[in-house]
Amino acid sequence: MAQESWHEARLIPTSGINGAEEQERRATSALLAVLSAVKEFGRALTHQFGAHAGTVQTYIEVPFKLGEQTVIPDGLIQVTRGSRVWTALVEVKTGQNELVTTQLENYLDVAREQGFDALLTISNEIPPVAGQHPTKVDRRKTKRVALHHLSWTQVLATAVLQKEFRGVADPDQAWILGELIRYLEHPRSGALEFEDMGASWVPVRDAVRNGTLRSSDKGVDEVANRFDALLRYASLSLGRQLGTEVTPVLSRKELADPALRTQALVATLAGSGTLSGAIRIPATVGDVIVDVDLRAGVVTCSVEVEAPREGRPTTRVNWLVRQLKGAPETVRVESRIAHQRGAGPTELLRTVRETPASITGDTAREIRSFQVSLSQPMGTKRSRGRGSFIDSVLDAVDAFYGDVVQQIKAWSAAPPRLRTDVEIAEIIAEQPDTAAALVSTAVSSQDDEKH
Known part of the structure; x- marks a missing residue:
């Protein structure tokens, strides 16, 4: 038998998952086991919820009495x-x-009675704001339990x-964590994108396309x-790709009140008919702005780049163009000029490359910054796949970062340079007439008396 056809044994196999209940139980057990086995991962996941550093122990399907009934949370973490x-x-x-x-x-009530610190939920639901919970619960129950x-x-x-x-x-713990990653990335794990x-x-x-949408409409x-x-x-x-x-x-204000x-x-x-937001990537020239125009069917990503603070206007433009040598020629570049109202002069990158002016x-006016943007058609379907809105936004963000943002380094002035004796002599x-300004032989209070 050819070795290429052999299947490598996996620590957490995806075979044998029969139904949602088995899928949920296996995902819970796999995650909690690795959480306790790989200390760096356990610390990374628990410290964000207020847990101190320590030994992580995990359990699954722990039963508790709540009044007349028995409730069984999927798991328990103890640090x-x-x-x-x-x-x-x-x-x-x-x-x-x-x-x-x-x-x-019910689980919040159990946690309160047992003196536990928190209830942690894990699902494929992604709340719109970090820290916000996707499920509404009675706020009184979260006063003593997070x-x-x-x-x-x-x-x-x-x-x-x-x-x-x-x-x-x-190294062994690193391999174990890698096995969890392999499992979660498998379509049968239930950890969906x-x-x-x-x-x-x-x-x-x-309704947006027809011009009939009102802010009070359902949905x-x-x-x-x-x-x-x-x-x-x-x-x-x-972030997963960039590390x-x-x-x-x-x-x-929005973090404090997501409703705003x-x-x-x-x-x-x-x-x-537009939706807009921004993404912040560490060590880049600026935030990536994502604009979606549902009427025009276009997704646009853009970034504001501060222009050099010295040099002629064409020199500042060339500074940017040199950094975009690998970017698509359909990238749009707009100059933001001092004291100018409205949009500044704008051209596609192919034109700017040929004619920086x-x-x-x-x-006579100073270029303060550039707005660099890239547009692509918007998908319309609600689910993932060809022609999907979700995929068109994700592709636009990845392409713009790879082709544009990661290529640009923020401008910094060159450090002042000492003149050599030869340059001063010249x-x-x-x-x-400038000799006195460059070379001083006058006596100073700081001079050594011997001299």
Whole structure:
């Protein structure tokens, strides 16, 4: 038998998964086992919820009495250091299954009675704002017990970042973490990617095209929240590839009150048929702005690049063009000129390469920055696949980062350079009147008395 046809034994196999219940149980057991076995991964996942550093122990299907009934959370995590103990119950959903309010409220009651610290939920639901829970529960039940949520996408991103970029000290533990990553990436694991824009996508999309959408229409809020969830997924996906934490950009007010962000998206969707958001990638020249025009059917990604603070206008343009030598010629470049109202001179990159002066505008005015953008057709389907809205946004973000953003380095002034004796002598020879300014032989209080 040819060795190429042999299947390598896997620590966490995907074969034999029969139904949603088995899928959920296996995903829970695999995750919690690796959480306790790989200390770096366990720490990376638990510290964000307030757990201290310590020994991580995990359990599955722990029964508790709640009044007359017995409730069985999917798992339990306990972090111990000396006399300090942090404990969280865990509830897991896989596939398209969603978290259930009554179930979560029962577990919150159990956690309160047992003196536990938190309830952690894991599912494929991605809330529009980090820290927000996808399931509404009675707020009174979270006064003494914290409620946290992780999407499977976030779990996978954390695992990849830890193994491939941050590192795992023990080679055997690194292999174990790699087996979890392989399992979660398999389609049968139930750890799905962002798959659907929701049931309201099609009617809202069509109403925008027809010019009949109102901000009070049913489903507009859902589409706005799904768009923000898509941006979060795009951030996690890109961060997993880059080995760094990529995050959506929100104001302090929006973080404190996510409803403000939803209201703003609903207003622009109903008013101009557009959705917009931003993604922040560490060590880049600026935030990536993602604009979707549902009426025009276009996805546009852009970044603001600060122009050099010295040199002629064409010199500043050439500085940018040199860095975009590998970018598509359909990239659009706009100059932002000092004291100019409205849009600045704009051309496609192919024109700017041939004629840098085409976007310098009034040469008496200073170019402050450039807006570099790239557009591509928008998909319309609600689910993943060919012609999908989700895929068109993800492809646009990845392509723009790879072709444009990662190529650009922020401008920095060259450090001042000391003149050599030869250069000073040449200046003095050409301009004798400047000798006194360049060379001083006057006596100073700082001179040594012997001299």
